Amino acid sequence: MYRKIMVPIDLAHLDVLEPSLATVADLARHYDAEICYVGVTATQPGSVARTPEEYQQKLDAFADERAKVHGQPVSTRTITSPDPVADLDDLLIDAIDDVGADLVVMPTHPPKHLDVLMPSHGGKVATHTDVSVFLVRPAKQ
Amino acid sequence: MEKNPQDEGPQEQPSEGIPAPEGPANLIDTDYVIGQDNITASPMGINLDLHGKVFTFSSLVILFFVILTLAMQDQMEPIFNSMFSFLTTNMGWFFLLGANVFVILALVLIFTPMGRVRIGGANATPDFGYAGWFAMLFAAGMGIGLMFYGVSEPLGHYGTAMGGISMGEDGLRTDWAPLGGAEGDQAGAISLSMAATIFHWGLHPWGAYAIVGLSLAIFAFNKGLPLTMRSIFYPILGERVWGWPGHVIDILAVFATLFGLTTSLGIGATQAAGGLEYLFGIPSGDTTLVLLILGITLVALGSIMLGVDKGVQRLSQLNMALALLLLLFVIFVGPTLMIATGVIENLIGYVTHLPALSNPFGREDANFSQGWTAFYWAWWIAWSPFVGMFIARVSRGRTVREFLTAVLVVPTLASVVWMTAFGTTAIDQVVSSGITEVQDAALELQLFTMLEYLPLTAITSFVGIVLVIVFFITSSDSGSLVIDSITAGGKVDAPKPQRIFWALIEGALAIALLLGGGLAALQTAALTTGLPFTLVLLVGCYAIVKGLMSEPRA
Numbered sequence: 001m002y003r004k005i006m007v008p009i010d011l012a013h014l015d016v017l018e019p020s021l022a023t024v025a026d027l028a029r030h031y032d033a034e035i036c037y038v039g040v041t042a043t044q045p046g047s048v049a050r051t052p053e054e055y056q057q058k059l060d061a062f063a064d065e066r067a068k069v070h071g072q073p074v075s076t077r078t079i080t081s082p083d084p085v086a087d088l089d090d091l092l093i094d095a096i097d098d099v100g101a102d103l104v105v106m107p108t109h110p111p112k113h114l115d116v117l118m119p120s121h122g123g124k125v126a127t128h129t130d131v132s133v134f135l136v137r138p139a140k141q
Numbered sequence: 142m143e144k145n146p147q148d149e150g151p152q153e154q155p156s157e158g159i160p161a162p163e164g165p166a167n168l169i170d171t172d173y174v175i176g177q178d179n180i181t182a183s184p185m186g187i188n189l190d191l192h193g194k195v196f197t198f199s200s201l202v203i204l205f206f207v208i209l210t211l212a213m214q215d216q217m218e219p220i221f222n223s224m225f226s227f228l229t230t231n232m233g234w235f236f237l238l239g240a241n242v243f244v245i246l247a248l249v250l251i252f253t254p255m256g257r258v259r260i261g262g263a264n265a266t267p268d269f270g271y272a273g274w275f276a277m278l279f280a281a282g283m284g285i286g287l288m289f290y291g292v293s294e295p296l297g298h299y300g301t302a303m304g305g306i307s308m309g310e311d312g313l314r315t316d317w318a319p320l321g322g323a324e325g326d327q328a329g330a331i332s333l334s335m336a337a338t339i340f341h342w343g344l345h346p347w348g349a350y351a352i353v354g355l356s357l358a359i360f361a362f363n364k365g366l367p368l369t370m371r372s373i374f375y376p377i378l379g380e381r382v383w384g385w386p387g388h389v390i391d392i393l394a395v396f397a398t399l400f401g402l403t404t405s406l407g408i409g410a411t412q413a414a415g416g417l418e419y420l421f422g423i424p425s426g427d428t429t430l431v432l433l434i435l436g437i438t439l440v441a442l443g444s445i446m447l448g449v450d451k452g453v454q455r456l457s458q459l460n461m462a463l464a465l466l467l468l469l470f471v472i473f474v475g476p477t478l479m480i481a482t483g484v485i486e487n488l489i490g491y492v493t494h495l496p497a498l499s500n501p502f503g504r505e506d507a508n509f510s511q512g513w514t515a516f517y518w519a520w521w522i523a524w525s526p527f528v529g530m531f532i533a534r535v536s537r538g539r540t541v542r543e544f545l546t547a548v549l550v551v552p553t554l555a556s557v558v559w560m561t562a563f564g565t566t567a568i569d570q571v572v573s574s575g576i577t578e579v580q581d582a583a584l585e586l587q588l589f590t591m592l593e594y595l596p597l598t599a600i601t602s603f604v605g606i607v608l609v610i611v612f613f614i615t616s617s618d619s620g621s622l623v624i625d626s627i628t629a630g631g632k633v634d635a636p637k638p639q640r641i642f643w644a645l646i647e648g649a650l651a652i653a654l655l656l657g658g659g660l661a662a663l664q665t666a667a668l669t670t671g672l673p674f675t676l677v678l679l680v681g682c683y684a685i686v687k688g689l690m691s692e693p694r695a
Contacts, residue, residue: 012634042633043261043268043362043537047176050168050365051262082268082535083622084634086448118446118637 002031002132006101008092008121009037011048011058020107020136025070027105027134034073036099037063040091043080052080075099089124096129108135168365169375173383175367179630189639192630194388199395199628206400206666207650210659218662225519225665228672230507233515237501239675240518244348246682247355247549255689256542260355261362263693267538272461273454275547277535280457280615282350282528282552283342285409287464287559288609293587294341295564296571296580298334301509303327317508320497327572335487335564336494341514342556343491344549345499346521349678351548353529354536356681358544359688362537367631370394370526374680376687390677391627394526397670398627399647401524402620404664407651409613410434412585416606419586420599431652437610438648441617445640449535453618460611467604468562474595475566476573483561491557519671522678530626531619534633541689567591617647 007024009017028035041048041055049055056078063074077099081087096104108122115123126133180193210217229236250256259265267274301317305324309315316322319337323329356373366372371387378386410433414425423429444452472480504510536544570576570591582590592601621644628643629635654660 044368044534044631044633045175045361045365046632046634047174050175053262081450082537082633083449085637085640086446086452087450 002027002033002103004034004036004099004101005031005103005105006036006038006096006099008104008106008125009039009059009062011039011041011055011062012046017107019139020105021066023134023136024105025066025072027103028070028072032072033103034075035063035066035070036075036077036101037066038077038079038092038095038099040079040081040084040088042084043082052078055080089121089128092121092125093128096125096131101131103132103134104129105134105136108137110137168363169360171366171375171380173366173380176630176632178383179632188636190629190632190635191639192391192628195391195395195630196628198388199392199399202392202396203399203650206396206663207653210663210666211653211657214657214659214662217659218665221662221665221669224669228519228669229511229515232672233511234501236515236518236522236671236675237499237510239522239679240345240348241499241501242682243352243678244344244549246685247348247351247545248344250355250685250689251542251545251549255686255692256540256545258359258363258541258689258692260358260539260541260544261537265362265538269450269454269535273458274535274539275551276457276461277449277454277615277619278532278548279552279555280460280612281531281619282347283556285405285609285612285616287342287556288588288605288612289412289585290338290342291559291563291588292567292579292591293584294338295334295560296567296587298337299330299568299571300580302330302333314505314508317512318506319509319513320494320506322506331565331568331572332486332490333494334568335483335561336490337498337509337513338560338564339487339491339553339557340495340498341517342560343553345518347549347552349518349521349525350528350532351545352678352681352685353525354532354548355541355544356685356688357530357533358536359541359685359692361533361631363692364688368530368534368633369627369631370530370677372631373677373684376684377680393670393673394530395624395627397523397667397674398527398620398624399643399650400663400667401527402617403647403650403654404660404667406434406437406613406617406647407655407660408664409609410437410651410655413606413609413613415583415585416589416602416609419589420602420606427656430655433610434648434651434655437613437617438644441614441621441647442641442644444614444618445621445644446637449622453615453622454535456611456618457615460608460615463604463608463611467601467608468559470597470601471562471566471595474597475562476569479569480562480565483565484558487561488557516668519668521671522674523668523671525674525678527620527623530623534622534626563588563591566595570594617644621647 005024005028024035037059039059041052049058059076059078063076067074079091079095081091106122108120122135178192179190181190298319302323304316305322306314307316319333323333360366360372360375361368366375369391371382371390374382410430413433414429417423418425444456567579570579576594579587579590588605589602592598621640624643625635625640626633
C-alpha cells in the first residue's frame with residue numbers, strides 16, 4: 001500500500017525519535033516500503049555537524065545503521081536552511097513531494113495549550129500535505 | 142581538513158568513525174562541540190537551550206544596569222556622560238585610526254586573490270537572492286539613521302561651515318565646522334557639508350560592519366566555529382576562546398546589542414510619536430509611546446516567528462521599496478538637476494576631503510572630529526557585533542569580493558545618493574527660497590518640515606513615518622535573532638521561544654526606560670562599548686587575513 005515512507009530525523013535529539021523509529025521499521029517491513037530519512041540542518045555550524053556535508057555523512061551513517069535493523073532499502077536527504085527553526089515545517093512539506101513519499105512518520109508531543117500559539121511540527125505537516133501522516137506520540141506510562 | 146573523532150553531539154551514538162567531510166573548506170580542528178556548555182530545560186512545556194554562563198551573566202548585567210539607571214538616574218547619567226565624553230575626547234584618535242584600518246583592509250581585500258574565497262566553501266550556493274540579501278544588509282545596518290540625519294546633518298554642517306572658525310579665549314576652536322569651515326563661501330560650504338555627511342555614512346561605518354561580518358562568516362561557515370563573537374578570537378586565543386575570555390566577549394556583545402536596540406527603540410518611538418503629533422495632531426504622550434513600542438515589538442515578533450527567509454527578508458524588502466519610493470519622489474519633486482549633478486560633485490567632494498576628514502592626529506576641528514566623527518564611529522562600532530553577525534548569517538555562498546562590494550561599496554554609493562537627494566533639497570530650500578523653518582525645527586522633525594515644502598505632503602510624510610517604524614522593526618527582529626544566537630552559544634537552531642523572549646525583553650525594557658527615564662543614559666553606556674569593540678575589530682582584521690590565507694580560492 002505504501003511504497004516510500006519519509007521520516008524526518010533530528011540528529012541532535014535521537015532519544016526523542018526512538019519510539020517512532022521502531023514504528024517506522026515495523027511499517028516498512030509490513031508494506032515492504034523504502035524509507036527516506038530527511039534531515040533539516042542549519043547552513044551555519046551546529047551541534048551535530050559543522051558543515052552541511054558533514055551532516056549529510058552523519059545522516060547517511062544513521063540510515064545505514066537503521067537499514068541493518070529493519071533490512072528495508074533506505075535513502076537520505078539533507079535540506080539546509082539559514083533559519084531551520086522557522087522554516088522546518090515548510091521544508092518538510094516541500095520534501096514530501098520532492099522525495100515522492102506516500103507516507104510520513106514522525107514523532108510528536110501530546111497536545112498542549114501552547115500548540116495554539118506554536119503548532120507542533122507534526123500537526124503542521126499533517127494539515128498541509130495530501131499524503132498520509134502518522135504521528136507517533138510517546139508511550140503512556 | 143581535519144575532523145575530530147569527538148566532534149559529535151552528546152546524544153548521538155551511531156555516527157562514530159565517520160570520515161572527515163570532503164568539503165572544499167578548511168575546518169579548524171577543535172574539541173569544542175557547539176552547544177556543549179548549554180543547559181537545556183523545558184519549563185511548562187517550553188523548550189530552552191541556552192549557554193549557561195553567557196545567558197546568565199548577560200541577563201544579570203542587563204538587569205543590574207537597568208535597575209541602577211532607573212533607581213539612580215540622576216547619579217548615573219553624569220557618570221555615563223563623562224565616561225563617554227572622555228572616550229570621544231581622549232580616545233577619538235583611536236576610533237578614527239581604527240575605522241581607517243577597517244576601510245583600507247576591506248578595500249584592499251576586494252582586489253587581492255583572497256577576494257575569490259567563497260564563504261561557506263568553494264561549492265557553497267547563496268542562501269538568499271541579491272535583492273533580498275542587499276535589502277537585509279541595508280535595513281539592519283543603517284536604515285533609521287538615514288531618515289533622521291538625511292536632512293538634519295547636511296543642514297547642520299552647512300550652517301557651521303558657513304559660520305566659519307571662531308576661537309575661544311584658550312586658543313581652542315569653539316565652532317563645530319568640519320575642517321577649516323568655509324566662511325561665507327556658499328558653494329564651498331555646500332561641498333564641505335555634503336562631504337562631511339557622506340563621510341559619516343559612507344565607507345567607514347560599512348567598513349566596521351564588513352570586518353565583523355566577514356571575519357564571523359569565514360570562521361563560522363569555512364572554519365566550522367559557532368556563529369558568535371568569540372569565534373573571531375580563535376586565531377589568537379586558541380582553545381581558550383571557549384572559556385571565560387570568550388564568555389566576556391559574548392556578554393559584551395549582548396550588552397551592546399540589547400542596549401543599543403532598546404534605547405534606539407525608545408528614542409525612536411519618541412521621534413515617531415513626535416512626527417505623528419506634528420502631522421496628525423495625535424498627542425505624543427506616554428500612551429502613544431507605549432502603543433508604538435508594543436506595535437513595533439508585535440510585528441517584530443511575527444517577523445522572527447516566520448524566520449529570516451519569510452519574515453526578516455520580506456520586511457526588509459518592503460522597507461527598501463518604500464525607501465526607494467521616497468527617494469525617487471524627493472529626486473523628482475525636489476531640485477532634480479541639482480541633485481543629479483550633486484551626486485557626482487559630492488562623490489568627488491567626498492574623495493577630496495576624505496584624507497583630511499579621516500586624519501586621526503593633530504586635528505584643529507576638535508568639536509567636529511570628536512563630537513561628530515568619533516561619536517559616530519563609537520556608535521557604528523558598538524553596533525557592529527549586531528549588524529556584523531546578522532550580515533554574516535545571511536551571506537553564506539557569496540565570495541569575499543561579492544561580500545565586500547555589497548557591504549562596503551554599494552551601501553556607500555546608496556548613502557551618497559540618499560544624502561545628496563535629501564541634503565541638497567533641504568539646503569536648496571534655505572539657499573534659494575530662504576526657508577528657515579527646516580533649520581529651526583527640532584532634529585527629528587526636520588525631515589517632515591522639509592517634506593512640507595514639497596507637494597503631496599500628507600502622503601510623503603505618512604510614508605516617512607511608516608518607514609521610520611518599519612526600519613525599527615527590521616532592526617528589532619534581526620537584533621533578537623543575533624542576541625538569541627549569542628546567548629545560545631552560537632546555535633542558530635535554538636528553540637523558538639528564546640527569540641520571542643528577547644524580542645519581548647527589548648520592548649519591555651524600552652517601555653520601562655521610557656516611563657522611568659534613563660534612555661539617553663543607557664544609550665551612552667551602550668556607546669562606551671565602542672572602545673572594547675574597536676579592539677575586537679582590530680583582532681578581526683588579523684583573523685580575516687589569517688583565515689583567508691588558509692582557504693582554497695574559487
